[in-house]
Amino acid sequence: MDIAEVLTLADDLIFAKTGKHLDYVQDAILRGTLEDATYTQIAQELYSSPSHVRNVGSDLWKTLSKGLKKNITKNNFRAVLENSKIYNYQSAIVGENVTVGENVTVNHNFNVCPEKARSPKTPQNPEPTAKQPRIDLGDAPEISTFFDRKSELTTLENWILSRTRLITILGLSGIGKTALTLELIPQIQHEFDCIIWRSLRDAPPLASLQTDIIKFLSQQQETNPPNSPLSRGGEEIQPASPRRGEEIQPLSPPLSKGGLGGVIHHLRSQRCLIILDDVQTIFSSQQLAGNYKPGYENYGAFFKQIAESCHNSCIILISWEKPREIAALESHQKNCQTLQLNGLGESAREIFTEKGLSESEKWSELIDLYQGNPLWLNTVAAAIQDLFSGKVSEFLSYDSLVLGDLEYLLNKHFQRLSDSEKQVMSWLANQNKPVEISKKPALLELSPSEFLKAVESLRRRLLIEKVQKGDRTLFAVQRAIAEYLNS
Template sequence: MDIAEVLTLADELIFAKTGKHLDYVQEAILRGTLQDTTYTQIAQEVYSSPSHVRNVGSQLWKILSKELGKNITKANFRTVLEQEKIYNYQLAIVGDNIKLGENVTVNNNFNVCREKVRSPKTPQNHQSTAKQPRIDLGDAPEISTFFDRTSELTTLKQWILENRTRLISILGLSGSGKSAIALQLIQHIQYEFDCIIWRSLRDAPPLQTLQTDLIKFLSQQQETNPPNPPLSRGGEEIKPPSPRGGEEIKPPSPRRGEDIQPPSPPLSKGGLGGVINYLRSHRCLIILDDVQTIFSSGQLAGNYQPGYENYGTFFKQIAESCHNSCLVLLSWEKPREIAALEGEHKNCQTLQLNGLGEPAREIFIEKGLAESEKWSQLIELYKGNPLWLNTVAAAIKDLFSGKVSEFLSYDSLVLGDLEYLLHQHFQRLSDTEKQVMYWLANEIKEVEISKKPALLELSPSEFLKAVESLRRRSLIEKVQKGDRTLFTLQPAIAEYIKTHIL
């Protein structure tokens, strides 16, 4: 059975029904189904959760069933194709209708056409000589579970592919899933780039060290890439999923309007100017993780450690220079330059990554927790933070045999191992921020900040700066009630302050 033909046929059917082509997850489901792959394995391939893949699959089978007049499921899809022998044909699509074209054969009520009829925007030379992207995920973490972040991924793809945003920050508390969504993003957009590199700043390398490392990788782009080069994470090969067109991975056609790329500049051209030159000569995606490590503790958010101020210049020039590449920052807190650039340029955007909603129930299923009717309460208490929920679920399984009601019966919120995670955030705060946090932790309801609380020994300016800084650290939440803007703390954060700070 020719997988390429099946994918093309399915794409025509989906396009006729929805006006949209198969997306990345739908393609992976069809390909995996033909290869007897489980939803869990497909989810790992596309960096998503099994539940999301299963839901996408369910909708996919419904559409195919309606268009082909057969009850199609994952279990019988291959059998139906083989029995009807339709996978070597193409449907003729006109508008939203399936119509007969020339050289038509009718197989058991399936009207098919032997001509290769393509719906709009289907690449005509998908097997062109365009280069395969070269990818180095050497510093990327190993993540086994991915959750449904469809809305956030859609936003990121729009910024990068449509708006050509040059600098993007993905902000969130530890464990919120910043690295996971960045890995998912790579799988969706990798063929739009010439090269992709992931580096962590966890050891706070000087900017010159980082630039030298980036240039060393980017300068190799001028070399001829071997067929189907593997993605690399350290010394481990990672096989990327195939795009539509069959089991064999083939690069897409050159992007419309794109000229032949000039040779890369010589490696001797170092420093910031050297990096910018490579970003101009090739379309590059650079992901920097753990950016918060280059900022100072004990000061307001986004203030650099002594000797690291040149990172601010680096970020600013990436956003303001003319190029077609993108730098993505993953951080607990927002750099100062980004806050200013967002108001001036569309080339700089920030995604605040909040907690999971119902998709977080996958965590409790995996941990084997009981009393599913109580799970939403857990998600709300810990604001859907994947790492926090994993930590709490493990404790419930170990201490209460999976009974959520017994865990929730305690008068105060149980933190357990979360205390260490929260401590990492609080040791970075300035004195003024700590005062504001103390005040918020003692407030029963959300509060306004139109006036400085009388009990705080801060000037109005210091108070507002502290609130703004805490927002940039994702430590306080903004709640909109009608025309009123209110602020509050997440329950776990408030409990930590009451237990360890007050």
């Protein structure tokens, strides 16, 4: 059974009878019912009381009963829809006095038919308005090109649909993390009430970031603007009225309530997607990966609380390196996931076509040499066009790998390394093949513990690669990085 279709049909019915769309609690009740969840289980997901969820559900079944002209309850909802045979057709709600054309099947007050079978005189209702979240992408950059990342998009979408609370997207600069996330938004925006993108490139204190997020998430509590989740389709959605003897908390805390508690409260009262880009800027340079700058340690507690608190929202972190808390949190698969973004495959050939390079039979070699990194390949392709009139073979004729402007890009990463990491990187760059790390190299002035910590930190920064050969685990650096270190 297609849950999305059920929700669309239910939303049409509710809107036809009340002039209002499904709210967050009603949506969760329908989803839970189709998954055989109890009211108590649904309430736990919503961080609400079972009695409140049960009362909202009771009103919901009454409204759906009027719309379908059948007695609908939580227990028979699935069976009624299946027996109505409304799936696999185009469906629209029609009024009781609608003239029905030839070959049109009427099922209660659902008009079910192929589009071509409708009579030209049959009144047509407009398509149901899709759920429109409030979106603030003010900090997001403009991306002009996106390359094939279908597998990664599917993975991210599945995590979001399964209610993963904290997602980290890791990758070297230029690999396409931001472009991937921007491409994801149109695919999953219907799942959320609010979407906000913020960059941490200027390393804002956590308190400042939280205030900014709360200000955006609570706007509908101030004015209920026409496009907000509480005012869809020009109709203001009122929260459910409290029952006698029951205390109902407001959907959002007062605007004065800030800090982590305020953010979590909003994440519980509505389904939000918060995207934090450039997370690496809150980490210290010249220390092992994941060490926060002085005064920014509270970000670690913030990320941990987001993953462990009960809510249906999601935060996506985009970073060059993994926060320390993430590794421990990833043991809770539902709550925390990490996607390591690697280079492009053959789809990177689009870059060379756009740059006007010749000798397409040599393009795969370029992709391998620069690990499919879109920014690196764009930089190299521009140099080939400028210096060699687009002739790839002349560029490849050089004995050493040409870096050019890539040195500036790679320098940003190496400025962040600790002394122990620089020693390990220099050692690896001088190996002509992947090597084992079962024993610390004697030439390194590091203790075994310092050596292993440096290797682990470099893995978190994605600056060294792990290669599995049979039962042996080997480590190496990409050729472009090795060339940079030895230049």
